[in-house]
Amino acid sequence: MRRARARLALAAAALAAGVVLAQERAIPPGELKSGSVFLGSDLRALQNDDFANPGMLWVERGERLWSELAGKKTLACASCHKDTSMRGVAASYPKIDKASGKLVNLEDRINLCRTGRMDAEPLRYESEELLALTAYVARQSLGLPIATRIDGAARAHFEAGRAAYHLRRGQMNLSCAHCHDAQWGKRLLSETISQGHPNAYPAYRMEWQTIGSLQRRIRACLSGIRAEMLPYGSPEYLDLELYLAWRAQGLPIETPGVRR
Amino acid sequence: MAARIQIPRQAKRGEVIEVRILIQHPMETGYRHDDVGHLIKRNVITVLSCRYNGVEVFRADLSSGISANPYVQFYTVAQASGDLEFTWIDDEGERGSERQSIVVKG
Numbered sequence: 001m002r003r004a005r006a007r008l009a010l011a012a013a014a015l016a017a018g019v020v021l022a023q024e025r026a027i028p029p030g031e032l033k034s035g036s037v038f039l040g041s042d043l044r045a046l047q048n049d050d051f052a053n054p055g056m057l058w059v060e061r062g063e064r065l066w067s068e069l070a071g072k073k074t075l076a077c078a079s080c081h082k083d084t085s086m087r088g089v090a091a092s093y094p095k096i097d098k099a100s101g102k103l104v105n106l107e108d109r110i111n112l113c114r115t116g117r118m119d120a121e122p123l124r125y126e127s128e129e130l131l132a133l134t135a136y137v138a139r140q141s142l143g144l145p146i147a148t149r150i151d152g153a154a155r156a157h158f159e160a161g162r163a164a165y166h167l168r169r170g171q172m173n174l175s176c177a178h179c180h181d182a183q184w185g186k187r188l189l190s191e192t193i194s195q196g197h198p199n200a201y202p203a204y205r206m207e208w209q210t211i212g213s214l215q216r217r218i219r220a221c222l223s224g225i226r227a228e229m230l231p232y233g234s235p236e237y238l239d240l241e242l243y244l245a246w247r248a249q250g251l252p253i254e255t256p257g258v259r260r
Numbered sequence: 261m262a263a264r265i266q267i268p269r270q271a272k273r274g275e276v277i278e279v280r281i282l283i284q285h286p287m288e289t290g291y292r293h294d295d296v297g298h299l300i301k302r303n304v305i306t307v308l309s310c311r312y313n314g315v316e317v318f319r320a321d322l323s324s325g326i327s328a329n330p331y332v333q334f335y336t337v338a339q340a341s342g343d344l345e346f347t348w349i350d351d352e353g354e355r356g357s358e359r360q361s362i363v364v365k366g
Contacts, residue, residue: 056282
Protein backbone atom coordinates (compact mmCIF):
# COMPACT_ATOMS: atom_id res chain seq x y z
CA MET A 1 0.00 0.00 0.00
CA ARG A 2 2.73 2.37 1.06
CA ARG A 3 4.78 1.39 -1.95
CA ALA A 4 1.83 1.99 -4.27
CA ARG A 5 1.27 5.41 -2.74
CA ALA A 6 4.95 6.26 -3.15
CA ARG A 7 4.76 5.18 -6.75
CA LEU A 8 1.69 7.35 -7.26
CA ALA A 9 3.46 10.35 -5.71
CA LEU A 10 6.42 9.73 -7.97
CA ALA A 11 4.20 9.55 -11.00
CA ALA A 12 2.47 12.78 -9.98
CA ALA A 13 5.83 14.49 -9.53
CA ALA A 14 6.98 13.29 -12.93
CA LEU A 15 3.73 14.51 -14.46
CA ALA A 16 4.15 17.92 -12.79
CA ALA A 17 7.70 18.15 -14.06
CA GLY A 18 6.46 17.24 -17.52
CA VAL A 19 3.82 19.94 -17.37
CA VAL A 20 6.37 22.51 -16.24
CA LEU A 21 8.70 21.50 -19.07
CA ALA A 22 5.87 21.69 -21.58
CA GLN A 23 4.92 25.13 -20.31
CA GLU A 24 8.50 26.28 -20.71
CA ARG A 25 8.17 25.81 -24.42
CA ALA A 26 7.02 28.94 -26.22
CA ILE A 27 6.48 26.85 -29.35
CA PRO A 28 4.81 23.49 -28.63
CA PRO A 29 6.34 20.47 -30.43
CA GLY A 30 3.37 20.22 -32.79
CA GLU A 31 3.95 23.72 -34.10
CA LEU A 32 7.70 23.45 -34.72
CA LYS A 33 8.60 24.60 -38.22
CA SER A 34 12.02 24.24 -39.78
CA GLY A 35 13.53 27.34 -41.39
CA SER A 36 12.97 25.73 -44.79
CA VAL A 37 9.20 26.16 -44.31
CA PHE A 38 9.70 29.94 -44.42
CA LEU A 39 11.67 29.84 -47.68
CA GLY A 40 10.37 30.34 -51.18
CA SER A 41 9.68 27.18 -53.15
CA ASP A 42 12.80 27.78 -55.29
CA LEU A 43 15.21 27.74 -52.35
CA ARG A 44 13.42 24.79 -50.77
CA ALA A 45 13.81 22.89 -54.04
CA LEU A 46 17.50 23.83 -54.16
CA GLN A 47 18.03 22.51 -50.63
CA ASN A 48 16.29 19.23 -51.42
CA ASP A 49 18.26 18.70 -54.63
CA ASP A 50 21.24 16.57 -53.57
CA PHE A 51 23.19 17.64 -56.61
CA ALA A 52 22.46 21.35 -56.98
CA ASN A 53 22.51 22.19 -53.25
CA PRO A 54 25.72 24.26 -53.13
CA GLY A 55 26.38 23.14 -49.54
CA MET A 56 27.12 19.67 -50.94
CA LEU A 57 30.42 21.04 -52.29
CA TRP A 58 31.54 21.30 -48.65
CA VAL A 59 30.06 17.94 -47.72
CA GLU A 60 32.14 16.36 -50.50
CA ARG A 61 35.24 18.19 -49.34
CA GLY A 62 34.55 16.98 -45.80
CA GLU A 63 34.33 13.43 -47.09
CA ARG A 64 37.81 13.77 -48.63
CA LEU A 65 39.20 15.41 -45.45
CA TRP A 66 37.76 12.56 -43.37
CA SER A 67 40.43 10.19 -44.68
CA GLU A 68 43.25 12.73 -45.04
CA LEU A 69 46.18 12.05 -42.71
CA ALA A 70 47.10 14.86 -40.34
CA GLY A 71 49.13 15.62 -37.22
CA LYS A 72 52.25 14.13 -35.65
CA LYS A 73 50.64 10.71 -35.37
CA THR A 74 49.68 10.76 -39.07
CA LEU A 75 46.14 9.72 -38.41
CA ALA A 76 42.93 10.56 -40.23
CA CYS A 77 39.41 10.66 -38.81
CA ALA A 78 38.84 7.43 -40.73
CA SER A 79 41.81 5.73 -38.98
CA CYS A 80 39.74 5.42 -35.77
CA HIS A 81 36.19 5.71 -37.12
CA LYS A 82 36.74 2.81 -39.52
CA ASP A 83 33.45 1.10 -40.03
CA THR A 84 31.42 3.26 -37.73
CA SER A 85 28.91 5.54 -39.35
CA MET A 86 28.51 9.03 -37.93
CA ARG A 87 24.75 8.75 -38.42
CA GLY A 88 22.90 10.20 -35.46
CA VAL A 89 25.97 11.85 -33.95
CA ALA A 90 25.15 15.42 -34.99
CA ALA A 91 21.63 15.09 -33.57
CA SER A 92 22.97 14.77 -30.03
CA TYR A 93 25.17 17.90 -30.03
CA PRO A 94 25.90 20.17 -28.20
CA LYS A 95 26.70 17.72 -25.41
CA ILE A 96 28.95 17.37 -22.39
CA ASP A 97 32.41 16.04 -23.22
CA LYS A 98 32.98 13.23 -20.74
CA ALA A 99 36.73 13.77 -20.44
CA SER A 100 36.70 17.48 -19.67
CA GLY A 101 33.15 17.91 -18.37
CA LYS A 102 32.73 20.87 -20.73
CA LEU A 103 29.90 21.55 -23.14
CA VAL A 104 31.07 21.06 -26.73
CA ASN A 105 29.45 21.39 -30.14
CA LEU A 106 30.25 19.34 -33.23
CA GLU A 107 33.02 21.72 -34.32
CA ASP A 108 34.64 21.45 -30.88
CA ARG A 109 34.35 17.67 -30.96
CA ILE A 110 36.20 17.52 -34.30
CA ASN A 111 38.93 19.77 -32.92
CA LEU A 112 39.12 17.75 -29.67
CA CYS A 113 39.77 14.66 -31.78
CA ARG A 114 42.44 16.53 -33.73
CA THR A 115 44.29 17.89 -30.70
CA GLY A 116 43.72 14.96 -28.35
CA ARG A 117 43.98 11.89 -30.57
CA MET A 118 45.71 12.97 -33.78
CA ASP A 119 48.18 15.44 -32.24
CA ALA A 120 47.21 17.89 -34.96
CA GLU A 121 46.55 21.62 -34.92
CA PRO A 122 42.91 22.48 -34.23
CA LEU A 123 41.09 23.87 -37.26
CA ARG A 124 40.22 27.56 -37.07
CA TYR A 125 36.57 28.32 -36.36
CA GLU A 126 34.71 29.11 -39.58
CA SER A 127 37.62 27.82 -41.70
CA GLU A 128 36.67 26.00 -44.90
CA GLU A 129 38.10 22.75 -43.52
CA LEU A 130 36.16 22.83 -40.25
CA LEU A 131 32.94 23.78 -42.03
CA ALA A 132 33.48 20.96 -44.53
CA LEU A 133 34.10 18.31 -41.85
CA THR A 134 31.19 19.52 -39.73
CA ALA A 135 28.85 19.54 -42.71
CA TYR A 136 30.02 16.05 -43.72
CA VAL A 137 29.39 14.61 -40.26
CA ALA A 138 26.07 16.40 -39.83
CA ARG A 139 24.85 15.34 -43.30
CA GLN A 140 24.96 11.72 -42.13
CA SER A 141 22.19 12.51 -39.66
CA LEU A 142 19.93 13.80 -42.44
CA GLY A 143 16.29 13.36 -41.44
CA LEU A 144 17.01 12.29 -37.86
CA PRO A 145 15.32 14.32 -35.11
CA ILE A 146 17.40 16.59 -32.91
CA ALA A 147 17.80 14.79 -29.57
CA THR A 148 20.07 16.71 -27.22
CA ARG A 149 20.12 16.08 -23.49
CA ILE A 150 19.79 18.81 -20.90
CA ASP A 151 20.12 16.71 -17.76
CA GLY A 152 23.11 16.36 -15.45
CA ALA A 153 26.02 18.69 -16.11
CA ALA A 154 24.24 20.09 -19.19
CA ARG A 155 21.45 21.56 -17.06
CA ALA A 156 23.43 24.63 -15.95
CA HIS A 157 24.42 25.34 -19.57
CA PHE A 158 20.81 24.95 -20.62
CA GLU A 159 19.66 27.48 -18.02
CA ALA A 160 22.42 29.89 -19.08
CA GLY A 161 21.37 29.40 -22.70
CA ARG A 162 17.76 30.11 -21.88
CA ALA A 163 18.80 33.29 -20.06
CA ALA A 164 20.92 34.33 -23.05
CA TYR A 165 17.97 33.67 -25.37
CA HIS A 166 15.68 35.92 -23.34
CA LEU A 167 18.23 38.67 -22.64
CA ARG A 168 17.47 42.03 -24.28
CA ARG A 169 20.52 43.21 -26.20
CA GLY A 170 21.92 45.93 -28.40
CA GLN A 171 20.61 49.27 -29.56
CA MET A 172 17.28 47.72 -30.53
CA ASN A 173 16.89 46.23 -27.07
CA LEU A 174 15.56 42.95 -28.42
CA SER A 175 15.98 39.39 -27.22
CA CYS A 176 15.88 36.31 -29.47
CA ALA A 177 12.40 35.56 -28.09
CA HIS A 178 10.95 38.86 -29.30
CA CYS A 179 11.26 37.75 -32.92
CA HIS A 180 11.56 33.97 -32.93
CA ASP A 181 8.98 33.11 -30.22
CA ALA A 182 6.56 36.03 -30.44
CA GLN A 183 6.62 37.14 -34.09
CA TRP A 184 7.53 34.13 -36.21
CA GLY A 185 5.58 33.83 -39.43
CA LYS A 186 5.20 37.61 -39.72
CA ARG A 187 7.07 39.84 -42.13
CA LEU A 188 10.20 41.81 -41.34
CA LEU A 189 10.64 43.99 -44.43
CA SER A 190 10.78 41.47 -47.28
CA GLU A 191 11.54 38.47 -45.09
CA THR A 192 9.38 36.10 -43.09
CA ILE A 193 10.62 35.71 -39.53
CA SER A 194 11.51 32.07 -38.86
CA GLN A 195 11.33 30.21 -35.58
CA GLY A 196 15.12 30.29 -35.38
CA HIS A 197 15.94 26.60 -35.36
CA PRO A 198 19.49 25.21 -35.71
CA ASN A 199 18.61 22.01 -37.59
CA ALA A 200 20.11 22.96 -40.99
CA TYR A 201 23.56 24.13 -39.93
CA PRO A 202 26.19 24.42 -41.26
CA ALA A 203 23.95 25.98 -43.92
CA TYR A 204 24.52 27.73 -47.23
CA ARG A 205 23.18 31.25 -47.06
CA MET A 206 22.46 33.30 -50.16
CA GLU A 207 23.46 36.44 -48.27
CA TRP A 208 26.88 34.96 -47.50
CA GLN A 209 27.26 33.24 -50.87
CA THR A 210 28.90 30.44 -48.92
CA ILE A 211 28.36 27.96 -46.14
CA GLY A 212 28.50 29.09 -42.49
CA SER A 213 28.18 27.74 -38.98
CA LEU A 214 25.33 28.25 -36.53
CA GLN A 215 27.51 30.69 -34.63
CA ARG A 216 27.95 32.78 -37.76
CA ARG A 217 24.17 32.83 -38.12
CA ILE A 218 23.74 33.89 -34.48
CA ARG A 219 26.28 36.65 -35.08
CA ALA A 220 24.23 37.82 -38.05
CA CYS A 221 21.18 38.12 -35.78
CA LEU A 222 23.24 40.01 -33.16
CA SER A 223 24.50 42.38 -35.83
CA GLY A 224 20.91 42.85 -37.04
CA ILE A 225 19.72 44.03 -33.66
CA ARG A 226 22.91 46.10 -33.32
CA ALA A 227 24.25 44.12 -30.40
CA GLU A 228 27.85 43.23 -29.64
CA MET A 229 29.06 40.12 -31.44
CA LEU A 230 31.07 37.77 -29.26
CA PRO A 231 34.11 36.03 -30.74
CA TYR A 232 33.65 32.60 -32.32
CA GLY A 233 33.76 29.78 -29.81
CA SER A 234 32.58 31.86 -26.82
CA PRO A 235 30.93 29.77 -24.09
CA GLU A 236 27.81 31.95 -24.35
CA TYR A 237 27.25 30.77 -27.93
CA LEU A 238 27.55 27.16 -26.79
CA ASP A 239 24.94 27.62 -24.06
CA LEU A 240 22.67 29.28 -26.58
CA GLU A 241 23.26 26.47 -29.08
CA LEU A 242 22.16 23.97 -26.45
CA TYR A 243 19.01 25.94 -25.69
CA LEU A 244 18.24 26.27 -29.41
CA ALA A 245 18.69 22.52 -29.87
CA TRP A 246 16.29 21.84 -26.99
CA ARG A 247 13.77 24.29 -28.48
CA ALA A 248 13.99 22.41 -31.78
CA GLN A 249 13.83 18.96 -30.16
CA GLY A 250 12.33 16.56 -32.70
CA LEU A 251 12.93 18.62 -35.83
CA PRO A 252 14.77 16.60 -38.50
CA ILE A 253 18.34 17.56 -39.44
CA GLU A 254 18.60 19.17 -42.91
CA THR A 255 22.34 19.89 -43.18
CA PRO A 256 23.48 21.46 -45.43
CA GLY A 257 20.42 23.70 -45.43
CA VAL A 258 19.91 26.48 -47.95
CA ARG A 259 18.77 29.76 -46.44
CA ARG A 260 18.24 33.34 -47.58
CA MET B 261 38.51 24.43 -57.89
CA ALA B 262 36.16 21.65 -57.04
CA ALA B 263 33.18 20.88 -59.20
CA ARG B 264 30.38 18.37 -59.41
CA ILE B 265 29.02 17.02 -62.68
CA GLN B 266 25.85 15.03 -63.13
CA ILE B 267 24.97 13.19 -66.34
CA PRO B 268 23.28 9.83 -66.87
CA ARG B 269 25.78 6.93 -66.79
CA GLN B 270 23.95 5.30 -69.67
CA ALA B 271 21.72 6.59 -72.46
CA LYS B 272 20.19 5.43 -75.73
CA ARG B 273 21.59 6.87 -78.95
CA GLY B 274 19.63 9.99 -79.89
CA GLU B 275 18.25 10.45 -76.39
CA VAL B 276 18.17 13.97 -74.97
CA ILE B 277 20.20 13.98 -71.77
CA GLU B 278 20.33 16.48 -68.95
CA VAL B 279 23.79 17.78 -68.04
CA ARG B 280 24.38 19.61 -64.76
CA ILE B 281 27.50 21.19 -63.32
CA LEU B 282 28.16 22.97 -60.03
CA ILE B 283 31.52 24.73 -59.69
CA GLN B 284 32.98 26.00 -56.43
CA HIS B 285 34.06 29.58 -57.14
CA PRO B 286 33.66 32.87 -55.19
CA MET B 287 32.56 34.84 -58.31
CA GLU B 288 33.90 38.01 -56.72
CA THR B 289 32.08 40.92 -58.35
CA GLY B 290 34.76 43.58 -57.94
CA TYR B 291 32.28 45.87 -56.22
CA ARG B 292 32.79 44.65 -52.65
CA HIS B 293 35.14 46.05 -50.03
CA ASP B 294 37.03 44.11 -47.39
CA ASP B 295 36.99 44.82 -43.64
CA VAL B 296 39.51 47.66 -43.95
CA GLY B 297 37.86 49.33 -46.93
CA HIS B 298 39.98 48.05 -49.78
CA LEU B 299 38.22 47.08 -52.98
CA ILE B 300 38.26 43.32 -53.54
CA LYS B 301 39.50 42.59 -57.04
CA ARG B 302 37.00 41.16 -59.48
CA ASN B 303 37.44 37.44 -60.04
CA VAL B 304 34.70 35.62 -61.88
CA ILE B 305 34.63 32.66 -64.22
CA THR B 306 34.47 34.22 -67.66
CA VAL B 307 34.12 31.22 -69.94
CA LEU B 308 32.63 27.80 -69.28
CA SER B 309 32.75 25.28 -72.08
CA CYS B 310 31.75 21.64 -72.48
CA ARG B 311 33.19 19.28 -75.06
CA TYR B 312 31.57 15.97 -75.90
CA ASN B 313 34.20 13.66 -77.36
CA GLY B 314 36.23 16.71 -78.34
CA VAL B 315 33.36 18.61 -79.97
CA GLU B 316 32.10 21.70 -78.20
CA VAL B 317 28.41 21.26 -77.37
CA PHE B 318 27.98 24.10 -74.88
CA ARG B 319 29.65 27.40 -74.10
CA ALA B 320 28.65 30.15 -71.69
CA ASP B 321 30.15 33.58 -71.07
CA LEU B 322 29.60 34.17 -67.36
CA SER B 323 29.91 37.57 -65.73
CA SER B 324 29.75 39.23 -62.32
CA GLY B 325 25.95 38.92 -62.31
CA ILE B 326 26.21 35.19 -61.68
CA SER B 327 26.20 34.14 -58.02
CA ALA B 328 29.03 32.35 -56.24
CA ASN B 329 29.37 28.61 -56.90
CA PRO B 330 27.62 28.79 -60.28
CA TYR B 331 25.23 26.03 -61.24
CA VAL B 332 24.59 25.43 -64.94
CA GLN B 333 22.17 23.00 -66.52
CA PHE B 334 21.63 22.24 -70.20
CA TYR B 335 20.57 19.45 -72.54
CA THR B 336 22.43 17.66 -75.27
CA VAL B 337 21.87 14.61 -77.47
CA ALA B 338 23.59 11.35 -76.60
CA GLN B 339 25.54 10.43 -79.72
CA ALA B 340 28.36 8.08 -78.80
CA SER B 341 30.04 6.62 -75.75
CA GLY B 342 32.80 8.79 -74.40
CA ASP B 343 33.57 11.78 -72.21
CA LEU B 344 31.97 15.09 -71.49
CA GLU B 345 34.76 17.45 -70.51
CA PHE B 346 34.14 20.80 -68.88
CA THR B 347 36.76 23.53 -68.84
CA TRP B 348 36.55 27.00 -67.37
CA ILE B 349 38.80 29.97 -66.74
CA ASP B 350 38.50 32.89 -64.34
CA ASP B 351 39.78 36.50 -64.33
CA GLU B 352 42.95 35.47 -62.54
CA GLY B 353 43.71 33.01 -65.31
CA GLU B 354 43.11 29.97 -63.17
CA ARG B 355 41.78 27.08 -65.18
CA GLY B 356 39.62 24.26 -64.00
CA SER B 357 38.42 21.11 -65.68
CA GLU B 358 36.37 18.08 -64.86
CA ARG B 359 35.18 15.15 -66.93
CA GLN B 360 32.59 12.42 -66.75
CA SER B 361 32.01 9.47 -69.06
CA ILE B 362 28.80 8.17 -70.58
CA VAL B 363 27.92 4.86 -72.20
CA VAL B 364 25.63 5.19 -75.23
CA LYS B 365 23.78 2.11 -76.45
CA GLY B 366 21.82 1.37 -79.60
